[in-house]
Amino acid sequence: MSDRTDKNKTNRPRWRRWAVDIGLVFLVVFAVQAWQTRSMPVGKAPPLQGSLLAGQKVSLQDYRGKPVLVHFWATWCPVCRTEEGNIRNVAKDYQVLSIAMTSGSADEVSQYMRENGLDFPVLLDESGLLSVAWGVRGVPSSFIIDADGQIRHLAVGYTTELGLRFRLWLAGWQS
Template sequence: MVNKEVPRRRRWWRWLLEAALLAAVLLAIHLYQTRNTVRGEAPGFSARLLDGSPVSLQDYRGKPLLLQFWATWCPVCNLEQGSIDAIARDHAVLSVALDDASPAEIRAWMSGKGVRYAVIADPSGQIAAAFGVQGVPTSIILDAGGVIRFVEVGYTTGPGLRLRLWWAGI
């Protein structure tokens, strides 16, 4: 009986060690991907939406905000668009298109995807640079006071984004 328990215990410890190692690797990747993104108070900006109306980050104070950086040419961004659009029905979403495409081309792409949330065209990357964004998609969650609470680079699930928005609203 003792002989059977020792191998089981070793297997349990080995599994635990492997899980901890995997978690450490994933954390290291996340920290590397977000190493240059701004932390704390979000940098303010004013811009124009694709429809020409003015928008400012200050307009979203008082509620959590998903600030989404993406591009029409990005396949991972395309995968996320449905989730982002669904989230925009219940939460504040402002997206920044980092494209060389014209606003008309971005609007046509959005129309083809059925996307209806607010989009800013940032072909020069000024807004992205202010936030330290270096790749797309990048999801930044701000709390009601305009403080950056979460930064995710790469694919993020709809439920994961909703959970972060909820957490930012507490």
């Protein structure tokens, strides 16, 4: 009888084990995302204003009417470097306002942008005050703001171009 019980245990479907493992992975990913975004604002987007690298004054209010990606990043961040092509491509079709967090002077960030072929709008956050106001504790951090100034989606860490485009598209429908 002992042999028969052992044999039944080995014949259990493997799909159950796979389903449990996949479920655990999703649970961990969801829990980490919830932990990382715990201090980030929800609802109405906080004020955001300053001068772009080129010197023009800008405010989040200037982007009203269409969804906008507010993207916090840093020149020293390897994940941000991996993601910058996604942001550049999304900026061709959607409004993007990026914030370079503790990345050096305006000249240093401008040089970084030129060297990497990046041309989306950048606010400089040398002191980190904008990041604190938005609850950003890590980079990259992305906020999708709808046409009415409401935060619809947020993410910390690498986000695919398709993921950003989909969230921006959804924000256009949600407002």
